[in-house]
Amino acid sequence: MSDVLDYKCPSCDGAIKFDSTSQKMKCPYCGNVFDVDTIREYNERRQKIKDTGNQPQATWKEYDKNSGNGDWTKGEKINYYVCQNCGGELMTDPQTVASACPYCGSPVVLTDRVEGSLKPDFVIPFKYDKDTAKEKLKEFIKGKFLLPGSFKTENHLDSIKGIYVPFWLFDCNVDADMTFKTTRHTHWSDSKYDYVKTDYFSVWRKGKVGFDKVPVDGSSRMQDEYMEAMEPFNYTQLVNFGTEYLAGYAADKYDVDAKQCEPRADARIKTSTIAAFRDTVQGYDSCITDRCQIDLHPGEVHYALLPVWMLGSTYRGKQYMFAMNGQTGKFIGNLPVDMVKFFLLLITIFVGVSAIGILILKLMGMI
Ligand SMILES: [Zn+2]
Ligand SMILES: [Zn+2]
DSSP states (O other): OOTTTOOBTTTTBBOOEEEEEEEEETTTTTTOEEEEHHHHHHHHHHSSSSOOOOOOOOOOOOOTSSSTOSSTTOOOOOEEEEEETTTTTEOOOOOOOOOHHHHTTTBEEOOOOOTTSSOEEEEEESSSSSHHHHHHHHHHHHTTTTTTHHHHHHOOOEEEEEEEEEEEEEEEEEEEEEEEEEEEEEEEEEOOEEEEEEEEEEEEEEEEEEEEEEEEEEOSSSOOHHHHOOOOOGGGGGGEEOOOGGTOOOOEOOOOOOHHHHHHHHHHHHHHHHHHHHHHHSOOOOOOEEEEEEEOBBBEEEEEEEEEEEEEEEEEEEEEEEEETTTTOOOOEEEOOOOHHHHHHHHHHHHHHHHHHHHHHHHTTTT
């Protein structure tokens, strides 16, 4: 039986041994007994799963001027601007005049450098207008206790701009092969004792998943927290890009290229695959991922623009930025905090906590 000497026990991972008395496999560590066939099948399957749980990588098709809509052509009706402060690059249709950078508020200057900047493949058009963004800001401010009262009265919007944020969308098929270790408990009692019986299972899942348009943002100027807080976007509303969607808006040119975004796409796909497979393992009291092989097939990349309203506001010399998802209306931002109100709140909490403390000490007979 030397060929089974290295076999692992499914319950505790210990080296399981052949027991000549029972003619079965018996674990010297946890005492569990299994059929020889069960142990062979369990160990063979696990060995076949090459554990790539660490970091699977796809071979992504390079995204360049030969991909998707390719590069802008000379004479294409588009205006191109560069921010003099942060270097941000913006494009608009020729009728829309861009004057200030939506991120830092600095002046932008028109350039003729259009080539080499790639034309987007898809766009999600704006669903909400400027007035809605202003209304949402009012709603956002309403009822915020820690907000200085004067913020509402003194505050005026410096700028409000509709901007398309550049995104890379990754498509890829995945083959996955995973085992999970699960348990199920049964409880019962008699007049003397409570009993718990734990059954251990090795659950195997193998299958394919198709990922369509996994988004990774391609702008370093747009703060990641802002973008993540504004998600999700509904990607079923993507349409083919046309310059007419830029009328009245500015589009930010990507400054993080598709190549640099690949690791983030790989990681998102890996996490979602594991979650999707794990979701199919139901009816157990515990479940942990045991071995996990994820093979990412070569994938394709697209370039898309997503709509965001950016609102800039100054209060007592400090800039506050707000943003609204231009498709769903989700509004986010940071507000100033009234320190007097803040300390009043802290004192109230402190007094409350002290009162409870005194009560407890009294109840315990200590004071
Ligand atoms: Zn064992
Ligand atoms: Zn700027």
